[in-house]
Amino acid sequence: MVSFSRRSHMLLASSAALFLASCGADDVASPGAGSIPITINQPAPTPTPTGTATPTPLTAAQFALSTAVNGVSITADEQVALANAGQNNNLQGFGATLNGVYPVSGTSLATASNPQTVLGNTGFIQNTSFVGALSGPNDNAFSGWTCNSSSATFLNSSACTAVPSIGTGTPAASCPSGLTDDGLNTSNGASNPATFRYCRLPQVITADLTLAKVPGLVYRFRGLTEVGVDGGAAATLTIQPGVVLAADSTETSNDVVLVNRGSKINAVGTADAPIIFTAQQNLASNGVSDSSQGLWGGVILLGKAPTAVCATGTGPNTADGTSAGAAAPCQQQIEGVSGRLYGGTDAADSSGTMQYVQIRYTGIAISEGNELQGLTLGGTGSGTTIDHVQSHNSADDGIEIFGGATNLKYFVVTGADDDGFDVDNGWRGFMQFIIAAQKAGGSTADSFATEIDSNNAEDLLPRTYGRYANFTFIQTNSAPAAIRLRGGADFAFVNGIVKTQSGAACLNLIAGAGAGDTRTTIRPANSALQDVGPPTFNSIYFQCQGR
Numbered sequence: 001m002v003s004f005s006r007r008s009h010m011l012l013a014s015s016a017a018l019f020l021a022s023c024g025a026d027d028v029a030s031p032g033a034g035s036i037p038i039t040i041n042q043p044a045p046t047p048t049p050t051g052t053a054t055p056t057p058l059t060a061a062q063f064a065l066s067t068a069v070n071g072v073s074i075t076a077d078e079q080v081a082l083a084n085a086g087q088n089n090n091l092q093g094f095g096a097t098l099n100g101v102y103p104v105s106g107t108s109l110a111t112a113s114n115p116q117t118v119l120g121n122t123g124f125i126q127n128t129s130f131v132g133a134l135s136g137p138n139d140n141a142f143s144g145w146t147c148n149s150s151s152a153t154f155l156n157s158s159a160c161t162a163v164p165s166i167g168t169g170t171p172a173a174s175c176p177s178g179l180t181d182d183g184l185n186t187s188n189g190a191s192n193p194a195t196f197r198y199c200r201l202p203q204v205i206t207a208d209l210t211l212a213k214v215p216g217l218v219y220r221f222r223g224l225t226e227v228g229v230d231g232g233a234a235a236t237l238t239i240q241p242g243v244v245l246a247a248d249s250t251e252t253s254n255d256v257v258l259v260n261r262g263s264k265i266n267a268v269g270t271a272d273a274p275i276i277f278t279a280q281q282n283l284a285s286n287g288v289s290d291s292s293q294g295l296w297g298g299v300i301l302l303g304k305a306p307t308a309v310c311a312t313g314t315g316p317n318t319a320d321g322t323s324a325g326a327a328a329p330c331q332q333q334i335e336g337v338s339g340r341l342y343g344g345t346d347a348a349d350s351s352g353t354m355q356y357v358q359i360r361y362t363g364i365a366i367s368e369g370n371e372l373q374g375l376t377l378g379g380t381g382s383g384t385t386i387d388h389v390q391s392h393n394s395a396d397d398g399i400e401i402f403g404g405a406t407n408l409k410y411f412v413v414t415g416a417d418d419d420g421f422d423v424d425n426g427w428r429g430f431m432q433f434i435i436a437a438q439k440a441g442g443s444t445a446d447s448f449a450t451e452i453d454s455n456n457a458e459d460l461l462p463r464t465y466g467r468y469a470n471f472t473f474i475q476t477n478s479a480p481a482a483i484r485l486r487g488g489a490d491f492a493f494v495n496g497i498v499k500t501q502s503g504a505a506c507l508n509l510i511a512g513a514g515a516g517d518t519r520t521t522i523r524p525a526n527s528a529l530q531d532v533g534p535p536t537f538n539s540i541y542f543q544c545q546g547r
Contacts, residue, residue: 167215228263233334307403
């Protein structure tokens with residue numbers, strides 16, 4: 001049945017047709033001369049999507065920095081050619097690919113290589129299917145045992161400026177045997193009564209000592225605190241999960257914890273209860289800020305593994321690290337402390353274990369080229385275990401390694417004033433799952449995510465030889481480049497992410513001797529010189545110049 005409404009419409013349409021016909025317009029669809037014009041307004045066309053604009057490709061000089069040493073240089077074009085010689089590298093990365101140190105998605109930024117195959121190591125190196133230290137935005141490998149700052153934040157971690165967990169809020173009744181009772185914490189004033197007791201470590205620990213987690217107790221150290229005596233009494237310092245150790249800020253000496261050759265540290269925390277080395281200022285609310293650094297000297301481990309730079313009267317060393325034919329095995333004095341030596345002939349030497357440890361607010365420059373870092377390794381051997389360690393806000397390097405053969409895994413450097421990872425003096429080892437997130441401002445003008453060299457002594461033995469896998473380097477300051485490799489060191493890089501801000505290159509390869517094809521750092525392999533050839537790059541995502 002047709003409704004009244006629809007019938008009305010039909011009658012109106014018929015009347016309109018008769019009206020037009022009476023005017024001589026019997027063909028409405030094709031009006032002729034004198035007809036009524038009909039205008040049809042077409043909708044605006046939908047713009048064709050253009051996608052994300054691709055920036056102008058970087059030039060060689062933007063990607064790589066060329067530096068002359070002793071009149072020798074490696075051009076930017078040559079450095080680009082070395083990077084392009086590897087597989088699966090992207091030298092033109094750009095855009096919103098990272099959220100801090102985390103990839104914004106679970107899709108690898110470059111096709112990953114098998115680092116076991118590339119580096120020839122199946123014992124220490126793990127196979128991975130992603131580049132960088134983190135697989136995606138939900139990777140929890142660095143969660144909890146790290147602390148957060150403006151340099152980098154991690155899942156489920158607390159602020160580095162926060163007072164570490166000390167216990168129940170009631171001071172411990174007394175100190176363990178052998179430690180000095182330094183009294184109660186009174187730094188917060190009368191309105192905020194003491195909540196813990198300071199127990200000071202001996203100046204020299206000559207017998208095994210265990211620092212237990214005791215609620216309401218902080219272990220304090222003052223000046224140079226040594227574990228064992230080089231050539232004398234050996235000792236092991238054991239530190240339980242959750243222990244807090246603080247440098248004494250009530251006096252002016254450089255506070256350092258140093259483990260001598262022949263002795264050990266066993267600082268083994270957990271992901272939920274990391275061991276924290278920090279400054280006393282960090283134990284009061286608002287006692288430190290995001291920019292605090294250089295409040296104490298740091299941790300130093302010294303071992304008996306080979307080193308390439310020898311003190312007068314020792315060495316020279318040989319490729320096998322035995323100093324064969326020398327009057328005395330090669331050894332050297334460590335930076336920052338007088339008369340403390342590292343080096344020897346035992347590549348497998350052990351200085352103990354550090355796992356799930358934070359080292360906060362360290363670094364002191366004694367003099368030019370003589371500094372204290374967050375963590376310093378001098379001649380520590382492959383028997384030393386270092387993993388799940390964070391060095392935060394060092395006034396110098398996050399970690400510096402002088403010789404030896406210690407491997408690192410899950411090591412993060414945040415807010416270092418100088419280099420993140422500094423290796424030299426014949427270190428020979430592997431690192432995997434490492435992060436360097438430089439501080440946003442105020443750092444030195446010569447700081448790098450990693451600086452690799454041999455002190456401009458190109459052919460000392462053992463030759464510096466390193467392998468980095470699954471690394472994330474975020475160069476947020478205005479340093480010249482993220483990676484500096486010089487001094488003839490042999491290196492391979494695989495499954496990495498390198499990001500720099502505007503004005504900073506990604507790569508800086510330097511040779512200090514030779515000419516043409518014989519330039520150190522990039523010359524062909526030569527077994528007589530323990531040289532395996534130019535550096536190699538595989539599966540590296542480079543995002544340079546703030547793109």
